Amino acid sequence: MKSFVNSGARWRSVIRLFTLLISFQAFAYAQTDNSTPAGTWYMNAQTDRSIFQFERVNGAWRGASLSEAGKTTERLDNITWNQAARTLEFCRIGAGYWQWYRGTLVEGVFVARFTHSGKTADRPTDPLAFKWKMTGWNYEYLTPAQGPLVFDLYVNETKYRARLRLDRATNTTTGATSGVIGRLKFYAFDNTCTDGLENEIVIEQWDGINLRFRAVDVSAIKNLSMVFTATVNGRSLDGSLLQTDPDGKQFTRTFSGTRAEVLTYGFGGKTGAARNTWQTRTRRRLEHLLMAGNPAPLKTEVAILRDNLPPVLGLLHPKRDDDANAFPQNYRLSEFTLKHALANPFGGAPLARESHGFIAKPLSGIRGATRSMGRRPLVIAINGHGGSAFQTFDPSSFYWYGDAFARQGYMVMAIDTSHRPIADLVTSGGSSPATMLGYFNGYYVLGDDVKNGNGPRTSIKPALPAQTANPELYTDWEEDGERLWDLRRALDYALTRPDVDPTRIIVVGLSLGGELASWLGALDPRVSVTIAAGFSPDLSVLKFIGSHGCWNWHYADIREYVDSSELFALTAPRALMIETGKLDSLYHCWRSNFTGDKQIARRVRTAFFDAPNNFVHYLHSDAHLFRAGGSHATMPERHVRVPLTVAPRQPGDQQWQTDGATWSPKAWTVFDYVASWMNYRTLF
Numbered sequence: 128m129k130s131f132v133n134s135g136a137r138w139r140s141v142i143r144l145f146t147l148l149i150s151f152q153a154f155a156y157a158q159t160d161n162s163t164p165a166g167t168w169y170m171n172a173q174t175d176r177s178i179f180q181f182e183r184v185n186g187a188w189r190g191a192s193l194s195e196a197g198k199t200t201e202r203l204d205n206i207t208w209n210q211a212a213r214t215l216e217f218c219r220i221g222a223g224y225w226q227w228y229r230g231t232l233v234e235g236v237f238v239a240r241f242t243h244s245g246k247t248a249d250r251p252t253d254p255l256a257f258k259w260k261m262t263g264w265n266y267e268y269l270t271p272a273q274g275p276l277v278f279d280l281y282v283n284e285t286k287y288r289a290r291l292r293l294d295r296a297t298n299t300t301t302g303a304t305s306g307v308i309g310r311l312k313f314y315a316f317d318n319t320c321t322d323g324l325e326n327e328i329v330i331e332q333w334d335g336i337n338l339r340f341r342a343v344d345v346s347a348i349k350n351l352s353m354v355f356t357a358t359v360n361g362r363s364l365d366g367s368l369l370q371t372d373p374d375g376k377q378f379t380r381t382f383s384g385t386r387a388e389v390l391t392y393g394f395g396g397k398t399g400a401a402r403n404t405w406q407t408r409t410r411r412r413l414e415h416l417l418m419a420g421n422p423a424p425l426k427t428e429v430a431i432l433r434d435n436l437p438p439v440l441g442l443l444h445p446k447r448d449d450d451a452n453a454f455p456q457n458y459r460l461s462e463f464t465l466k467h468a469l470a471n472p473f474g475g476a477p478l479a480r481e482s483h484g485f486i487a488k489p490l491s492g493i494r495g496a497t498r499s500m501g502r503r504p505l506v507i508a509i510n511g512h513g514g515s516a517f518q519t520f521d522p523s524s525f526y527w528y529g530d531a532f533a534r535q536g537y538m539v540m541a542i543d544t545s546h547r548p549i550a551d552l553v554t555s556g557g558s559s560p561a562t563m564l565g566y567f568n569g570y571y572v573l574g575d576d577v578k579n580g581n582g583p584r585t586s587i588k589p590a591l592p593a594q595t596a597n598p599e600l601y602t603d604w605e606e607d608g609e610r611l612w613d614l615r616r617a618l619d620y621a622l623t624r625p626d627v628d629p630t631r632i633i634v635v636g637l638s639l640g641g642e643l644a645s646w647l648g649a650l651d652p653r654v655s656v657t658i659a660a661g662f663s664p665d666l667s668v669l670k671f672i673g674s675h676g677c678w679n680w681h682y683a684d685i686r687e688y689v690d691s692s693e694l695f696a697l698t699a700p701r702a703l704m705i706e707t708g709k710l711d712s713l714y715h716c717w718r719s720n721f722t723g724d725k726q727i728a729r730r731v732r733t734a735f736f737d738a739p740n741n742f743v744h745y746l747h748s749d750a751h752l753f754r755a756g757g758s759h760a761t762m763p764e765r766h767v768r769v770p771l772t773v774a775p776r777q778p779g780d781q782q783w784q785t786d787g788a789t790w791s792p793k794a795w796t797v798f799d800y801v802a803s804w805m806n807y808r809t810l811f
Contacts, residue, residue, distance in 0.1 A: 160411075162235045162268050164188065164208050164215050169362050169386075170237070170263030171683055177261075178361075179203060190217060195363065205250075215239070218248065227251060228261070233415040234408045235268030237261075238603075238682075254473040255591070258600055262416060262683040264389050266361060272335055273307050275393025278364050278384040279667070279686070285380060286317040290387065290667055293333065294395030299736045302398045307333050310394070311342050312665075312726070320671035322716035324781045325726045335359070338366070343779055355382070362386040390688050392696040394730045399737055406697050409689075410650050416683060418608030419587075421615070421650075424467040425477055429620055436460040438487075439530070441523040446752055447531070448759035449796075451522065454534040458489040460520065465616060472603060473589045480587055482613040483580050484516040484542040487529065488626065493536035493807070494798070504631035504805055505621055506532040507614065507647070507654075508541040511638030511661070512675065515581035516541035528635050528753050535798055538627055542617045544610055544643060545575045546677070548583035551599045553681045584609070605680050607646060614647050622653075630655065631805050637661045637753040638713075639677050641706075649697035656804050657698050658797065660706035660753040664714035665723045666690050674713055692730040700738035702804040703731070704767075704797065709787060710750040721746050721770065722784045729774055743800060746770055746789045756796035766791040767800060 164181040171177075178193040181203070190203030206217040213233065219226040219241075225248040230239025240257035251257070270276070274294040281288055290312050295304040307330050313323040332339040342353040351373075357366025364384035371377050390409050397405065414421040438456035462485050468477040493503070508519040508529035519529030519541040533539045574582030586602040587609055595601075604612075614634075622629045633656040636644035641662030648657030666686050669678065679685060695703055707724040715723055728744040735742040745767045747754045756767040768789035775783055793799070 166267035168263045172261040235265040236412045260682045269389045277388035279387040280384040282382045288315040289313045294393040297396040299396045314667045315671045320716040322668045417605045419603040426468040428466040433462040439521045448757045449531040449755035450757040458487045458533045461486045487533040487539040489536045502628035503538045505627045506537045506539045507634040509636030509640035511640040515576035515579045516543045517579035543581040545584045551586045645694040649694040656702040658704045663705045663724045692727045695731040696734035699734035702741040704743045706745045708750045766794045
């Protein structure tokens, strides 16, 4: 075994450099965060909702817990706010109980832990008493005057669920606005997904409180014409609607709604400066919610377990279309582990985190490169469910793209992506697969690919006394946050290597790997190109499909903060390719022809207004798989194909969403697009 355990001046200096850079960025950003506790906070502890309100009076903080109607129900006392550290602590005084809260506020998003006692009001001295976690957002700070805003609607009599989007049409050059625009999509009937068409709506009144709009055509429910009238009160919306059937019959319904996607990018457009500001703030908020603020490791140990290994041999996966036989496996593999120590938020010994992966180093140049590269571009290949880092280099695996890029001459790094064990399982509002995270009985119980090193991954939490109840609650991390942290620390390590070009980083993944590729490209600006295959869902639709809940969060409802379009908007103007299979049923209900994915992509294009060629929506005719756009005998088309229609052709047009026609404007493969974006190969 060849081991590097913080050995050598160069390695120590690199670790210090990354630590200092991360710390400096966090400090610099904190200086620009002017949000405070003042205002109304909508909080969520698992599925227990609360409303807190804080105000500063004569130099002191006062607070209360409110009902949905805005009436004081409980008192908040002992309020301490540290602006420099951005920490907030207070005591909630209920009927026969006391709860102490302590947490951190980042740009209008609050993440806290709290205690519960029915015996004493004293602040607990044991850090482990802060067992439960709560997250929430500030209404005043995250409510723009007229948009962008998103509401989740429920029609009481018909049980239809819908997403309402409001925004301001904005000139991306001058920032001037020209009115309010809106869209409406019915996505579920009660608790069954419908994946309806998205409708352009006509807004007749909207002043931030009073709303009236007309939906000319709602195809999901018999082409009804609807007029909605509502009043907004805080995060809630209530109103009535007048339905008119095609035969002229009219019905009056009632509906209610709540704010959703409070971090939305919107669809009306932003200037480049406004987009950059939104991206910076949104990354920090999401890191706060997902990964305890993305802390720098206290120490990192890199161990090379095996070096100079031959490529993995095997038959090609039957759906591979990368012309693999034309490109030999002219590369060698190294197996490694990364061991990290992190600060313990509960005090005591540092937390531990270990990851395992492989790196492929080609022995020949990049295919078709017309320029000397020196350092090579790095591809981060991420496996999906049931896979492993090893499988991304297995020619016969479902996740064969690591092998494909290595054959093309790229450096490729893969880190095991797995799940938490059953002991760390936390449910999110139910016990169905769609609401459960980690492993569960009957589904990869032992690990994703144990024989190749990818078993269960214990959550990032402190060592706990043996009799601790609910030990799974003591992590401050969402499961995707842990995975992302592993990937970002692996990228830190890769960038210390003299053979990796830090300006040319590509991330690619399928399924869960596509989900994580989306997150990594969104939150880490070091990524130059993101390729997300088999993951561009409407999360509201996904909630009611019944698929694995890996996309969900433990401590918040992800749909209250973002949809997948926000992740993709966070990559702009860096290059992004989304791959969607026409027959992929994992993220869609009854519609085909990429309907939901085209709706998402339409919003994403708004963020790429200044770099339209950097966004490609690759639509292929198969199902849930990665495609390279090369040749294959069973594939009906070659090359990367994009939708023929990407938006309404005229007012009222909805057929663009169901139009599955595609074309190949450049007759390029995925590798050709990457070569163009990496600017090392001239393509015509």
